[in-house]
Amino acid sequence: VQLQASGGGLVQAGxxxxxxxxxxxxxxxxxxxxxxxxxxxxxxxxxxxxxxSGGSTWYADSVKGRFTISRDNDKNxxxxxxxxxxxxxxxxxxxxxxxxxxxIREVVxxxxxxxxxxxxxxxxx
Numbered sequence: 001v002q003l004q005a006s007g008g009g010l011v012q013a014g015x016x017x018x019x020x021x022x023x024x025x026x027x028x029x030x031x032x033x034x035x036x037x038x039x040x041x042x043x044x045x046x047x048x049x050x051x052x053s054g055g056s057t058w059y060a061d062s063v064k065g066r067f068t069i070s071r072d073n074d075k076n077x078x079x080x081x082x083x084x085x086x087x088x089x090x091x092x093x094x095x096x097x098x099x100x101x102x103x104i105r106e107v108v109x110x111x112x113x114x115x116x117x118x119x120x121x122x123x124x125x
Contacts, residue, residue, distance in 0.1 A: 008119030021095030034107035037091035
């Protein structure tokens, strides 16, 4: 599955952004999906994941209560709504698809089949 992320930008601390990731090429609803991020000088880290149906979600502790992952299988798109943004949320955000028909935990542990190209989120203090 091919992934195209969008929606990044510059926002002040406390603000909000919504990232989108459009998928093509395979049956989108077969895949658990996720978002990861990589800050300058740091390793890529897990942010959020959602099951193929949207019925299960998983979040990193650092974003729990502030970020919400969702998906629209009719539009082949996964979203990340980011509220109460902090300067430490500054990173390149990547969407990812898990293994075909794989469970959400595969995405959580980084067993990813496809990556999007990344979109930069900058949060100013």
